[in-house]
Amino acid sequence: MIKKSIWIYHLNTGGCNGCDIEIIDVLTPFHDAERLGVKLVGSPRHADVILLTGPITRQSMEKAINAITAAPDPKFIVAIGSCACGGGIWYDSYATVGGIEAFYKILRERGVKPPKVIYVPGCPPRPEAILHALAYFKGLASKKIKKRVFVEK
Amino acid sequence: MSRFTLLKKAKEIGVITERYPYKPTKVPEGFRGKPEIDPEKCIGCCACIAACPPNALTSLDENGYRVIRIFYGRCIFCGRCVDVCPEKAIRMTEEFELTADDHEELVQEVRLKLVRCSVCGRYYDTERHYRMILKEFEEAGLKVDPEVLRRCPEHRMGMSAEVIGLRRVRK
Incomplete structure (x- = not known):
């Protein structure tokens, strides 16, 4: 999806910091996301990919919208954790x-x-799961999940 | 202390970085990955739906089918559904690479047939659950008329235990 090095911006929208610690794990020498060209940047204006964690609380929503609109196109969001993906608990x-x-839905409105x-x-998510998503951007890994429906006959 | 102490140490330890996206990795023992419903075993009793803390598991009765739906995007991988499942139909796999483009990809659906009430004709329970209850009565040594269980709980309520036949068979 992205040919160049991915510069990521880490955006916490009111999560418990569990996912944020896993993101830091990805950048440590053990998992070392930098060998895939991933670099953590301090401003959304430099970012290609925004790593979004947390369930997007009402307090943080305006700031999250500001950060997302500040990122230049083409931009992508990686929703990390159950909170970001579906609201979690x-x-x-x-x-x-x-x-x-x-x-x-709010953004479209x-x-x-x-x-x-x-x-x-x-x-x-495991640090490897985040690495898998970043590798998916680079075309190094393929998707392993698809919708499955069983109908009793 | 020589200037090369650090380099020597680095050479001694070697490379610790794992080669993950290129080579597969192992998960620790007892790791709770993606929960999976075995559609052949599931009876549609909805015990997992009552136990699920974030309501990632939901059920819906439509068109004569009970739809058990698990949405991995909301699942917190606590494993409570595994604990409560009476048929051991749900298990935690070791899959964790759940990267998806669309939230519809993060769904597993199991559609089970429902049975109709013999009096009012509305759907009230899954066929597999009905058969399981019959079997449990047999195992407990209780004689029960199968037609009684074909009624929905509302129409079963007026009947006495004697009519239903909940008497222990004397041997």
């Missing part, structure tokens, strides 16, 4: 938006074009 709480799907999202479920 707080999916119906009044204090959170409830995951990336509901957040994208405001006239912001939502970037493409890659889901990485897990609570928290």
